[in-house]
Amino acid sequence: MSEQAGTPSAFPDFPDVDHDVVIAGGGLAGLCLAKQLKDAHPELSVLVCERDRSPIPLSAFKVGESTIEVGAYYLAAVVGLRDYLEEHQLEKLGLRYFFGDRPDFHRESEYGVNRYLPAKSYQLNRGSLEEHLRLVVAGTGARLVQGVRVLDIDLGEGDAPHRVTYQPDGEGEGTTTVTCRWVVDATGRHRLLQRKLGLTKRFAQPHNSVWFRLEGRLDTDELVAAEHTAWHERVQGPRWQSTNHFMIEGGWVWAIPLAPHHTSVGIVVSDALHPVTKFNRIEKAVDFVVERVPGFDPAIRKLPVLDFRVLKNYSHSTHQLFSHERWACVGDAAVFADPYYSVGSNLIGYANSFVTEMIGRDRAGTLEPDYVRYANRWFLSLSEGLTQNIQGAYPFLNNPVVISLKTVWDYYVGWAFSDPQFYGRTFLDESASTTLSALGGHVVATQGAMLNLFKAWARRYRGVFEFDYIDYYDDLPTLARLFEQNLPATDAEVPPFGQVLTSVRDGIDRIEELAHVVFYLALEDALPEHVASVRARGWLNVSAVSLEPERWEKDGLFTPRSRPRPEQLAQLEAEMRRLYRAATPAES
Known part of the structure; x- marks a missing residue:
């Protein structure tokens, strides 16, 4: 069955299509892109196809809760969610790292901040955030179809429209096919276009992760008795609201708070040092965490477990994520960088902004293959460089002096060189970016x-x-x-x-x-x-x-x-x- 939108194409001299843009996947990346596109180009007809129906589960939904400054700025300022984030999500007290195997936790080396930074970041309850984004996107005039599974993306040659076929998920055999000028794969780790076009790249050394969400608070401040006043007083805000990293050789354990009263716990490790069989069941994972952070016992065993997920060899990249042939991949459907520095939402902001720029240039008749090649090169250099830089340090993540200096170094490179390019939008301007790259x-x-x-x-x-x-x-x-x-x-x-x-x-x-x-x-x-x-x-x-x-x-x-x-x-x-x-x- 084919669908007719009844809306003329927003692209001059292009035959009528059902939609100007179809976004396959309505998670964080796809929904943010729909909002960004409609804000920049209100005339666009945008369709978002999403498998999960409302209401979305709260905390036990998707991993990727921690943001840093660029990603938070993208959500707050570019997507326009600042008021919502301030009211409904938790402000983040920075990234925080603990080093050492001493039984007295207050004697461990600690790296973090004692107060909230001038540029805010947030801990995201992905369920409540994406539920809100669905309402926001619908309010822009974009169309969101829920409960459907995208079966295929058939790319048109030349100026021929693309065709996207989807069907109700678990509700029968009927399919719907729509045509579009642009198609964007935001299907997450399903990576429809990457798999179809053979674009996936893997990193040389596999790294694995498991995570689970708990109902209730697993409070980092309660790891140290109240009598150790110097430890408690050196941080003004609640450590619980940081993205807490407990460092081990070859990896780290995280504890992240989620609004309204949940905790996300995860293990991220190099497969070479910690095979996934050590923690691939919830009982093993809890034991693994308690062995590293004994102060979480018995609370971690008493709080109700909301979910448990295992992800082997989590990082991937791609040979290409943008095409002059009017397709793109964003979010996890494009790349999945190492999560150590919480860069996932940063990369969503960069990729979505490139797609918005390309569609704008296409409407104006000025989109050139050289610009698309530049965008691919710029983005992949950033994302792959991040992962290689992070994963190269996994063998010594438990060395407090070396890794603290490396972290200071990485912050200098990020805050002084990379981040200004996002705030100034210079990455979207090939000429400006070339000057900065030189x-x-x-x-x-x-x-x-x-x-x-x-x-x-x-x-x-x-x-x-x-x-x-x-x-x-x-x-x-x-x-x-x-x-x-x-x-x-x-x-x-x-x-x-x-x-x-x-x-x-x-x-x-x-x-x-x-x-x-x-x-x-x-x-x-x-x-x-x-x-x-x-x-x-x-x-x-x-x-x-x-x-x-x-x-x-x-x-x-x-x-x-x-x-x-x-x-x-x-x-x-x-x-x-x-x-x-x-x-x-x-x-x-």
């Missing part, structure tokens, strides 16, 4: 060298430094300044390119200085005999840092690629050294 070429090269440095340092770690608590905002004023200078003053503001360019240049300088400091600290721990000679050489080419002294001259470590900034370096080094102290000798 500036950041040194950062990209340094990023690879630094990841290798962290890996090598972790293997040779001697334990010279330690810390109790690092507040990655209040204790790092240079990072906080870089963060604040990039934030739009209002939801409607888009910083001009000149402002973004100035900010990125400033951030690149600070990133280079940080690389010097981290290298010095690594030498003091792993190669103390080389500290004096390296420092005597002055300003370095930080894209050549390593713990291989025999390669330093050949790799050009002592051939700087930028002007020396000794005063700024000294200031940043003093700031960073305040975070750590000389380690206390272990008791025999």
Whole structure:
């Protein structure tokens, strides 16, 4: 059966179709895209086909509850959900990490923030959020068909329309076929177009995850007795509202609060160190969590379990997610980056914004294949780089000093270089993005060298430094300044390119200085005999840092690629050294 929408196409000189855009999948990515498209181009006829019917279950629905600043800004400002998020979802007290195997939890090293950041982020109850989004999308004039399963996407050649076939899920054999100018696969891990076109890419080392939702609160603050007042007082807000990571060798355990009164618990690990058979049933998973976070026992065993899911080899990418032939993939139907930094909603924002831009250009008759190739290259470089950078650190996630410095490094790169491109929308402008990429070429090269440095340092770690608590905002004023200078003053503001360019240049300088400091600290721990000679050489080419002294001259470590900034370096080094102290000798 074919359906006729009765609405003329919004594309000039294009034959009538049932809909201008069909979105296969009405989860977070698909619904946000429908809202973004209708806001940008109200004349578009948009159809969303979704398998799950209302009402959506609350907490026991979908994983992906944690956002960080860019993803939260996308939902709040671009999609227009700020008032809803403020009223119905939990504000997030940042990312928080705990390190150590000591029985006294208050003695573990902790990395987090003590108060809410100027740019908000949220913990999302995906069930209530997506139920609300359905109402929002319907209010834009887009059409949402629930309870249907998309069977096939038949891509038209040239200017021929695409055909999307769906049927009621579990309610008979009848099918409906609709035609469209654009089709977007938002079917999640079903990945209809990826599978049909053979586009899926896998990462070399598999990583697995399980998660379950509990009815009630699994409170991180209750892991430490009230008598340990210094531990409780160093964080002003409730730790429960952070995305809490409990670090282990080869992975981490999460505890995330969900409105109104639920907790999400998960295990994310490298398969090489923790085979999925260790935790592939709820009883095993609870035992695994309790072994790492004994203070959660007995509460974790008493709270009712709402669901339990296992996901093997969770990360994937694609050879292509945008096409000049008028199709695209978004959300998990495109890529699934490692969840360690809660970047899923960031990537939804980038991909959906690219799709909205392409459809706008197509309507104007200005969409060129070169732009689509650029968009694919830009997005996949970001998403695959994130996963490779994160998963490269899994073997030493339990090393508090090395991984805390790597996390500071990653925040510098994100807040000072990547995030301004979203706030300023420069990633959508190939010319502006090319200018920023040229500036950041040194950062990209340094990023690879630094990841290798962290890996090598972790293997040779001697334990010279330690810390109790690092507040990655209040204790790092240079990072906080870089963060604040990039934030739009209002939801409607888009910083001009000149402002973004100035900010990125400033951030690149600070990133280079940080690389010097981290290298010095690594030498003091792993190669103390080389500290004096390296420092005597002055300003370095930080894209050549390593713990291989025999390669330093050949790799050009002592051939700087930028002007020396000794005063700024000294200031940043003093700031960073305040975070750590000389380690206390272990008791025999």
